Amino acid sequence: MDTALCTFNNTRYNSYDFNLLPEPEKLFLRQHLKCIECKGKASFRKASTDNKPPCFAATHIGKCSKESSSKSVSSSPGKNKVSKIIVNPNEIKLKKTNFFTASSSVTQTQGTGNVGATKGHNKNSFTLDPAKKTTKSKTLRNILNQHLEGALNNTKLNITVNNKSFPLKDILFDWDKMIIHNISGFYCGYIRNSNKRIWLNTNSNNNLSILLDDTVADIIWSDLPYKSGSWDNGVPVIVYGTPRVSPNGKTFIKIFDIENIYISKKHYKKI
Numbered sequence: 001m002d003t004a005l006c007t008f009n010n011t012r013y014n015s016y017d018f019n020l021l022p023e024p025e026k027l028f029l030r031q032h033l034k035c036i037e038c039k040g041k042a043s044f045r046k047a048s049t050d051n052k053p054p055c056f057a058a059t060h061i062g063k064c065s066k067e068s069s070s071k072s073v074s075s076s077p078g079k080n081k082v083s084k085i086i087v088n089p090n091e092i093k094l095k096k097t098n099f100f101t102a103s104s105s106v107t108q109t110q111g112t113g114n115v116g117a118t119k120g121h122n123k124n125s126f127t128l129d130p131a132k133k134t135t136k137s138k139t140l141r142n143i144l145n146q147h148l149e150g151a152l153n154n155t156k157l158n159i160t161v162n163n164k165s166f167p168l169k170d171i172l173f174d175w176d177k178m179i180i181h182n183i184s185g186f187y188c189g190y191i192r193n194s195n196k197r198i199w200l201n202t203n204s205n206n207n208l209s210i211l212l213d214d215t216v217a218d219i220i221w222s223d224l225p226y227k228s229g230s231w232d233n234g235v236p237v238i239v240y241g242t243p244r245v246s247p248n249g250k251t252f253i254k255i256f257d258i259e260n261i262y263i264s265k266k267h268y269k270k271i
Contacts, residue, residue, distance in 0.1 A: 190234035
């Protein structure tokens with residue numbers, strides 16, 4: 001799991017920020033971790049030398065949607081001596097992904113799948129030096145899900161986008177809770193209506209709208225059912241771009257690249 005609730009301080013942590021806590025604090029707080037959905041007891045595993053990032057796992061109660069991201073995966077056995085792989089503890093990078101094709105949008109789950117593995121059978125010996133350093137990737141979907149779960153409210157993570165590193169908190173904005181900045185970054189929140197296929201509007205006042213390039217619109221609507229009412233309950237959306245102001249004073253972000261937008265399909269299809 002990417003996110004867990006600490007009942008001691010009523011704080012939701014993402015696994016990377018929890019990993020950055022001072023060791024004594026981390027040892028104490030991990031006793032109070034719960035699944036954010038079913039409240040089953042959770043545990044924490046720090047980044048390992050075999051390229052596994054920090055993560056949470058839990059003993060889930062009932063039919064919990066987070067269970068799939070906590071299951072263990074057995075790795076293939078081996079006896080090779082290989083270099084240690086050290087996961088950068090406070091840096092992630094954006095993995096650009098097209099979520100609107102059949103091959104990349106089938107699974108709409110929370111979290112990042114099997115990174116929560118707690119068991120395995122890899123018998124490689126991680127002893128060779130020098131150690132290899134790696135930075136784990138996050139997609140727009142990962143960032144949006146963790147934002148909605150409240151796990152990025154006080155994040156100390158940096159994120160690399162287009163070969164430049166930024167504090168994530170400085171370029172992650174919720175358009176329902178803020179004055180829009182003229183800054184390139186991640187803008188997310190709820191879309192509540194669309195207009196003529198190319199405009200996605202955030203609320204009745206339209207304080208921010210997403211303008212889709214014709215090519216991007218064609219890709220999205222060929223993958224999503226274009227139905228009235230799909231937006232009525234609000235659909236979580238995240239984009240990467242820069243707000244602009246039109247001559248009539250409307251603030252908008254234009255999306256030219258299909259990999260710079262993610263729409264939560266499971267929310268969109270609940271009409």
